Amino acid sequence: MTDSTRKEALQITEVPPELRGLSDEEIIRNSESKEKKFIGKKHNGAKRPSKRERQRLKEQSENAKFNSLVAKYNKPENPKQREAESDAEINSILKKIAKNAAPKVEDAEVKKIIEKAAPAAAPKRVLTSVISEPPKPPSGRVLKGSFGAKPGDKPKTVIVSAADLARQRIEERAKKIREALMAKNKALHPEAAAEMPVKRPRGRPRKNPLPPPPAE
Incomplete structure (x- = not known):
């Protein structure tokens, strides 16, 4: 029988270097050298320059x-x-002008073909009056x-005489x-307007009626 407390030898598997991760020493070194940012307002403000x-830097760049x-x-500059x-x-400007002004051979040929194929000009139409009767x-x-x-x-609608319509207007x-003249006279002479009876306008009666006429 074998002793149960005996430790068996562990099998060690070799890992290629490209598949290995960082060692403990490298991790500690990186964590110490890495600069921690955005920890708080105090640390953040220390990293950012003042206003x-x-x-000043902006003015210098401008x-x-x-x-x-x-x-x-x-x-x-040298003259x-x-x-x-x-x-x-x-x-260069003169060359461009000469190039645009010179007629192209292809354009001239196309123009000749179009002129040959174009139909003859139609005769101009003369407009005549179609009114046979004189105006009434x-x-x-x-x-x-x-x-x-x-x-x-x-x-x-109704047909009326022009003279009657003018007289009515x-x-x-x-x-x-x-x-309008009566209203103006009432404003200028209120004593004359008081003698005339007050005519109530049509429609709903007023909330506060007019006072009764004074007794004689």
């Missing part, structure tokens, strides 16, 4: 960009080089329409002028 420092642009455009550049630019004189009558107060009412205008 004044950030503003000034550097501006100075580089100024140096680029203010650098001394010969500048003349050569302007001459090259003028020559006005009959002196007009169509007068009256519309109902309700949306469902149909408009009523003149009478209505005169009536409006008389009423």
Whole structure:
């Protein structure tokens, strides 16, 4: 019989280096050297520069960009080089103009083919009047329409004489002028208006009725 307390030899399996992970020493070293961020406001604020420092850095970068642009455009130029550049630019523009102005052979041929295939111009149409009868004189009558107060009412139309319609409109205008003058006279002479009886307007009676006339 074998002793149950005897420890059996453990089988050790070799792992290739590419499949191995970090050793304990490497893990400890990395954890110590790794910089912990976003721990709290105090640590976070210590890592970020102050507002004044950030503003100063921003101004420095803007000034550097501006100075580089100024140096680029203010650098001394050679007059010969500048003349050569302007001459090259003028020559390129002239070449483009000459290229666009020169007629192409293909375009000329296409134009000739289109002119040959185009039909003859049609004769111009002359418009003539189709009115056979002369215009009739006005009959002196007009169509007068009256519309109902309700949306469902149909408009009523009637033919009346133009003279009667003009006389009716003149009478209505005169009536409006008389009423306006009477209202103006009442405002200027209230004692004369007091003698006239007060006419109650149509509709629902007022909440506070007019006082009774004074007893004689």
